[in-house]
Amino acid sequence: xxxxxxxxxxxxxxxxxxxxxxxxxxxxxxxxxxxxxxxxxxxxxxxxxxxxxxxxxxxxxxxxxxxxxxxxxxxxxxxxxxxxxxxxxxxxxxxxxxxxxxxxxxxxxxxxxxxxxxxxxxxxxxxxxxxxxxxxxxxxxxxxxxxxxxxxxxxxxxxxxxxxxxxxxxxxxxxxxxxxxxxxxxxxxxxxxxxxxxxxxxxxxxxxxxxxxxxxxxxxxxxxxxxxxxxxxxxxxxxxxxxxxxxxxxxxxxxxxxxxxxxxxxxxxxxxxxxxxxxxxxxxxxxxxxxxxxxxxxxxxxxxxxxxxxxxxxxxxxxxxxxxxxxxxxxxxxxxxxxxxxxxxxxxxxxxxxxxxxxxxxxxxxxxxxxxxxxxxxxxxxxxxxxxxxxxxxxxxxxxxxxxxxxxxxxxxxxxxxxxxxxxxxxxxxxxxxxxxxxxxxxxxxxxxxxxxxxxxxxxxxxxxxxxxxxxxxxxxxxxxxxxxxxxxxxxxxxxxxxxxxxxxxxxxxxxxxxxxxxxxxxxxxxxxxxxxxxxxxxxxxxxxxxxxxxxxxxxx
Amino acid sequence: xxxxxxxxxxxxxxxxxxxxxxxxxxxxxxxxxxxxxxxxxxxxxxxxxxxxxxxxxxxxxxxxxxxxxxxxxxxxxxxxxxxxxxxxxxxxxxxxxxxxxxxxxxxxxxxxxxxxxxxxxxxxxxxxxxxxxxxxxxxxxxxxxxxxxxxxxxxxxxxxxxxxxxxxxxxxxxxxxxxxxxxxxxxxxxxxxxxxxxxxxxxxxxxxxxxxxxxxxxxxxxxxxxxxxxxxxxxxxxxxxxxxxxxxxxxxxxxxxxxxxxxxxxxxx
Numbered sequence: 001x002x003x004x005x006x007x008x009x010x011x012x013x014x015x016x017x018x019x020x021x022x023x024x025x026x027x028x029x030x031x032x033x034x035x036x037x038x039x040x041x042x043x044x045x046x047x048x049x050x051x052x053x054x055x056x057x058x059x060x061x062x063x064x065x066x067x068x069x070x071x072x073x074x075x076x077x078x079x080x081x082x083x084x085x086x087x088x089x090x091x092x093x094x095x096x097x098x099x100x101x102x103x104x105x106x107x108x109x110x111x112x113x114x115x116x117x118x119x120x121x122x123x124x125x126x127x128x129x130x131x132x133x134x135x136x137x138x139x140x141x142x143x144x145x146x147x148x149x150x151x152x153x154x155x156x157x158x159x160x161x162x163x164x165x166x167x168x169x170x171x172x173x174x175x176x177x178x179x180x181x182x183x184x185x186x187x188x189x190x191x192x193x194x195x196x197x198x199x200x201x202x203x204x205x206x207x208x209x210x211x212x213x214x215x216x217x218x219x220x221x222x223x224x225x226x227x228x229x230x231x232x233x234x235x236x237x238x239x240x241x242x243x244x245x246x247x248x249x250x251x252x253x254x255x256x257x258x259x260x261x262x263x264x265x266x267x268x269x270x271x272x273x274x275x276x277x278x279x280x281x282x283x284x285x286x287x288x289x290x291x292x293x294x295x296x297x298x299x300x301x302x303x304x305x306x307x308x309x310x311x312x313x314x315x316x317x318x319x320x321x322x323x324x325x326x327x328x329x330x331x332x333x334x335x336x337x338x339x340x341x342x343x344x345x346x347x348x349x350x351x352x353x354x355x356x357x358x359x360x361x362x363x364x365x366x367x368x369x370x371x372x373x374x375x376x377x378x379x380x381x382x383x384x385x386x387x388x389x390x391x392x393x394x395x396x397x398x399x400x401x402x403x404x405x406x407x408x409x410x411x412x413x414x415x416x417x418x419x420x421x422x423x424x425x426x427x428x429x430x431x432x433x434x435x436x437x438x439x440x441x442x443x444x445x446x447x448x449x450x451x452x453x454x455x456x457x458x459x460x461x462x463x464x465x466x467x468x469x470x471x472x473x474x475x476x477x478x479x480x481x482x483x484x485x486x487x488x489x490x491x492x493x494x495x496x497x498x499x500x501x502x503x504x505x506x507x508x509x510x511x512x513x514x515x516x517x518x519x520x521x522x523x524x525x526x527x528x529x530x531x532x533x534x535x536x537x538x539x540x541x542x543x544x545x546x547x548x549x550x551x552x553x554x555x556x557x
Numbered sequence: 558x559x560x561x562x563x564x565x566x567x568x569x570x571x572x573x574x575x576x577x578x579x580x581x582x583x584x585x586x587x588x589x590x591x592x593x594x595x596x597x598x599x600x601x602x603x604x605x606x607x608x609x610x611x612x613x614x615x616x617x618x619x620x621x622x623x624x625x626x627x628x629x630x631x632x633x634x635x636x637x638x639x640x641x642x643x644x645x646x647x648x649x650x651x652x653x654x655x656x657x658x659x660x661x662x663x664x665x666x667x668x669x670x671x672x673x674x675x676x677x678x679x680x681x682x683x684x685x686x687x688x689x690x691x692x693x694x695x696x697x698x699x700x701x702x703x704x705x706x707x708x709x710x711x712x713x714x715x716x717x718x719x720x721x722x723x724x725x726x727x728x729x730x731x732x733x734x735x736x737x738x739x740x741x742x743x744x745x746x747x748x749x750x751x752x753x754x755x756x757x758x759x760x761x762x763x764x765x766x767x768x769x770x771x772x773x774x775x776x777x778x779x780x781x782x783x784x785x786x787x788x789x790x791x792x793x794x795x796x797x798x799x800x801x802x803x804x805x806x807x808x809x810x811x812x813x814x815x816x817x818x819x820x821x822x823x824x825x826x
Contacts, residue, residue: 224704409673416672416683417665420651424659427648434608436634436663436726445669541652543704547688 004063004075012079015054015136016086022047023090023114025519026105031512032113035187036164042512043113045161047087048135051080055136059143069144073137080136081129088125091115151208156201163196164188169509172256224543245400249393260392264464266505267399268457272481273488273496274406275453280482281491281539282414283446284426286347288478289334289354293327293451295473297458299361300326302376302468303369310371316382320459327455328448335447339440342429354478362470375469382463395464402460406453411493413449415542422446480504483521487528489535498536561586561730561762562607562638567616567626569602569786576602577613578786584730584764584779589756591765591773593797594783595806600766601643603783604732608640609633620730635663639728641719643735643766649708653699653718656707657690660725693721696758713744717751724759731755733765737772745769749776774798782806 022028032043055076064071091111093099099106115124142150163170163179167187170179182192244252253259272294279287300323304314338349361370370376381390382398389395413419421442424432433439462468480503488499503524507517528535564582568575577599584590592600605611607618609630618626625633639660648656665686671679694700697717702710710718716736723731736752737745749772756763767773773780774794782790782797784806790797797803 412673412675413669416669416679417662417667418669418672420655420659421662423651423655424648424662427650428646430610430630431642431646431648432659433630434610434634434640435659435722436631437659438629438631541655541704541706544652544654544687544690546691546700546703547684 005078008058008075008078009082011054011058012082013086015050015079015083015132018054019047019050019083019087020090022050023087023110024103024105025516027513027516029105029107029110029113030515034512035184036161036167037188037193038184038190040164040187042165045165048131051083051132051135052139054083055080055139056142058136059140062140062143065144072144073140076140077133077137080131080139081133083136084129084132087114087132088128092121092125095121148205148208148212152201152205155204155208156197159200159204160188160193160197164193166509169259172259173254174252249396253393255391255393257392260396262505262508264392264396264399265508266500267396267403268461268464269481269484269500269504270497271399271402271406271457271460272454272477273484273500274403274410274493275450275457276481277485277491277493277496278410278413278422278453279446279450281485282419282426283422283443285443285446286343287350287447287450288347288475288482289350289352289357290450290454290481291473291475291477292334292354292357293331293454294458294461294477295357295361295470296327296330296451297323297455298462298468298473299370299376299458300455301459301462302379305463306376306379308376308378310369310376311378316380316459316463320456323459324452324455327458328452330455331447331449331451332444334451335444339443351475351478354475358470358473361473373470375467376462377467379462379466379468381466389463392464395460399460399464402456406456407493409449410453414493418442418445483525487524487535489538492535492537492539495535495537495539502536559586560584561621562764563617563619564603564607565617565619567603567606567613567618569599569606569611569613575786577606577783579616580783580786580788582781582788584762586762587756587760588778589752589763589765589776590779590781591767591777592781592783593767593770593773597785598783598806599786600783601734602786604640604734604766607633607732608638631663634726634728637727637729638732639723639726639730640732641716641723641734641736643738645712645715645719647707647715647719647722649706651707652704653707653710653714654690654694654703656718656722657693657725658686660722661686661689663726690725693725696724697721712739716740716748720755724755728761730762730764733763735766735768737767737769745772748772752776 027046028043030043031046032041034042036042036045058079059065059072059076062072062075064075090106091114094106094108094111114128115121116127118124118127142154145153164187167183170176171183176183179196182188182196184192188196249255249260249263253263272290275293276287276290279285279290301316301319303310304312304319304322305316307313334350334353338346341349360366362373364372366372381388381395383389389398414422421432421437422445424435424437425439425442425446429439432442484499484503485496486499487503488495488497503521507513507520513520560583562582562584564580567577567580567582569577580599580603582592582603592603594600602611606613606626609625609628609632612627616626617624620633620636620638623636625636625638628636648659651659665682667676667679667682670676691700691703694703697720699710699714699718699721702714702718707715707718720731720733720736733752737748740748752763752765753776755761765773765777777794780790780792780794780797781788782800782803789802789806790800792800
C-alpha cells in the first residue's frame with residue numbers, strides 16, 4: 001500500500017481511539033443537553049471536533065497538498081470515516097456485551113445518542129460513519145484553499161461555534177443588544193448561525209486579505225530601540241485599556257452577578273499570579289506552598305472584621321494592611337530556612353508549608369481562635385464612607401485597584417536593580433553571587449513580595465465571599481496559580497492575565513465542563529509544552545534605547 | 558610596587574584530594590600574570606578560593622592588605638575582584654545590556670522602594686546605569702548586540718560580554734579563566750591585544766588561567782606553574798620555558814632529560 005495512505009489510515013485509527021476516549025469520559029452524554037446551534041448539542045460538538053481536527057491536521061501535513069490536492073479531502077474523509085467507524089464499534093459491542101462494569105459511562109443512552117437516536121442500528125452506524133467522513137473531508141479542504149479563503153472559513157466557523165457554546169454568556173452581556181436575535185433560549189438559531197457564519201467569514205476574509213497585502217514585518221531591534229524612546233503610542237493603548245476595564249462590569253457585563261463574580265475570581269487569581277510570578281518567574285524560586293499566604297491574608301481579614309463571635313470588629317481597611325504585612329512576614333520567615341535550597345527541594349519544603357497553614361487553620365488546637373473546620377462567618381463587605389461594596393460589580397473595582405497596584409509594583413521592581421538581581425539569580429545563582437548580589441536579601445525580597453501580593457488577594461477574597469473555611473485553601477490553588485503562570489508565559493506580566501483568563505475564567509464560564517476541568521488542565525498544559533513552551537504571551541526583553549547626547553549632557557551637569 | 562593580592566600557604570582539600578597545596582602567590586599591582594598547569598592542577602580551584610566560591614582549609618588570602626578568605630563571593634566582588642569563567646556563564650536569557658547592568662550591581666545602592674516610587678535619585682541612577690552600560694558595550698564593540706538575548710550572541714562576543722560584565726563592577730583585579738578557549742589564532746591574537754589594552758585603559762591587575770602556551774608566553778609578566786595543587790615553578794616566561802620541572806609536568810616524567818627538553822619550548826611557543 002502507498003505509504004501515504006498507510007499513514008492516513010493510521011491517523012484514522014488514532015482518531016478512533018481519541019473519539020472513543022472522549023465518549024467514555026462521559027463528556028458526550030453529559031453535554032448532550034446543551035444546544036449549541038439548533039439541535040446540534042455540545043455533546044455532538046465535542047466528538048465531532050475530533051473528526052474535524054484530525055482531518056484538518058492530516059491535510060496540513062499531507063505531502064499531496066502541492067501536487068495532488070484533489071486527493072487531500074479524500075484523505076480527510078478516510079481519517080474521519082475510519083475514526084467514526086471505530087466509534088461505531090462502541091455501541092455495536094456495547095449492545096451485546098455489558099461494558100458498564102468497566103466503564104461507568106458506557107450506558108445505553110450513550111449508544112443511542114451516538115447512533116443519532118435511530119431505531120435501526122445499521123442506519124445509525126451509517127449516519128455516524130458518513131458524519132465522520134464528511135466532517136473530516138470538509139476540514140481537509142481548508143488547507144488546500146488559497147490562504148485568504150482558508151483563514152476566512154476557519155475563523156468564521158470557529159467563531160460561530162464559539163458564540164454558540166458561549167450563548168449564555170453572550171446573552172448576559174451588552175453583546176445581546178446586537179446579537180440577541182440570532183440566539184434561541186439556549187444556543188444559536190440555525191438561521192442565526194448561518195448569517196453569523198457568513199458575516200464572520202467575510203470579516204475574517206477581509207482581515208486576512210489586508211494582512212496579506214500589508215504583511216507584518218517583525219520589527220528589527222533598532223526599530224524597537226527607536227520606539228522605546230517615544231512612548232506615546234503605548235500611553236494611548238494603555239488609556240484605551242484602562243477605559244475598557246472601567247466600564248467592563250457595569251456596561252459590558254450589565255452588572256450581571258454571575259459574570260462579574262467570574263471576572264472577580266479571575267482578578268484575584270491575577271493578583272496571586274503577579275505575586276507568584278515574582279517568586280517563580282523573576283527569581284526562579286519554585287514555590288508550591290503559595291496558597292499559605294493567600295490563607296493568611298484571608299484569615300487575617302476574616303478574624304479582624306467578622307461580625308460573628310470570632311471577629312474583633314475592625315474595618316476592612318484596618319485589616320487590609322495587617323493582612324498584607326502578616327503575609328509578607330510569613331513569606332520572609334518561610335524564606336529563611338529555604339535559602340540554601342534550590343529547585344525541587346525548595347518546591348517540596350514550600351509544599352509542606354502550605355499544608356501546615358491549612359492544617360493549623362483546621363486544627364482543634366486553634367479552633368477557639370480560628371473556628372476550625374467551621375471557618376469564620378459573617379465577614380462584612382468593605383465600605384468606603386457610606387458606600388458598601390456589596391455587589392460583585394462593585395467589588396470588581398477593589399480588585400481592579402489591587403491588580404493595578406501589584407502590576408505597577410511588580411513591573412517597577414522588575415526594571416530596577418532588584419529585578420535584575422532576581423533575574424540573575426534565576427539564570428545562575430553562583431554567578432549572581434559572584435557578581436556582588438547578596439543572595440539572602442534578594443531571595444527574601446522575592447519571597448516577601450510574592451507573599452504580600454498573595455495576602456492582598458486573600459484579604460479581598462475573604463471580604464468578597466463573606467466566609468472562610470480551611471478546606472478552601474488547599475494545594476490545588478497553588479497548582480492553579482503556578483499553571484496559569486506557565487500557560488501565560490513564565491516571567492511575563494501580561495502572561496499572568498492571559499493565563500488566569502484561560503485557566504480560571506474559561507472553565508468557570510464553561511460550567512458544563514467543570515467535571516472535566518482537570519482533564520482539560522492536563523491537556524492544555526501538555527499541549528502548551530509541546531506547541532508553545534514559552535507561553536501564550538511570552539516575556540519579551542525590554543529594549544533599552546541608546547541614551548541621546550543631550551541626555552548625557554543633562555545628567556552630567 | 559606593592560602586591561595587590563597575596564596568598565600564603567593556601568590549602569584546599571576535597572575529601573582526601575588536596576586540590577591546592579600550601580600555595581604561596583603574589584601579584585603586583587598593574588601586572589598581568591598567569592597561572593598554568595596540566596588539567597586538574599588546581600588552577601580553577603585557586604581562582605574559586607580567591608573569589609569566595611570555596612573556603613580554603615588553611616592559609617591566608619589578602620587583597621589590598623585585607624584578609625578575604627572565607628568571605629562571601631558578593632563581598633569579595635564588592636571589594637574589587639571580578640572574574641570570568643572557563644565555560645562562559647552569562648545570564649543567558651537576559652539581554653547583553655542587562656548582563657552588563659547586573660555587573661554594576663555592587664556599585665549601586667538604592668533600595669526597592671526607590672524603584673517603586675521612582676525617586677529622583679533612582680531616575681538619575683538608572684540613567685547613569687544605562688549610559689555606562691552603553692559605554693561598556695561600546696568599549697568591547699557590542700553595541701549592535703545590546704538588546705539581544707545574551708545566549709544568542711556569537712561565541713567570541715559572549716566572551717567579550719563576560720569581560721564587560723566583569724568590568725561593570727569596577728574591579729581592581731580581574732581574573733580571566735581561559736579567555737581564549739575555543740578561539741581561532743586570529744581571535745586569540747585579538748584577545749591578547751585586548752587584554753593588554755584592558756589593563757592600561759582601566760588600570761587593572763589581571764590574573765589569567767590559560768592553556769594556550771602562546772598566549773601565556775606572549776602576555777604574562779609572571780607565570781606560576783601548578784601541578785597536583787603544588788607550585789612547581791614561578792618566574793618570567795623565559796625562565797619557565799627552560800624549567801625542567803615544568804617540562805616534566807607537561808610532557809611526562811623522563812621527558813625533561815634528553816631530546817624533548819628542546820622540543821617542549823618549541824611546542825609551547
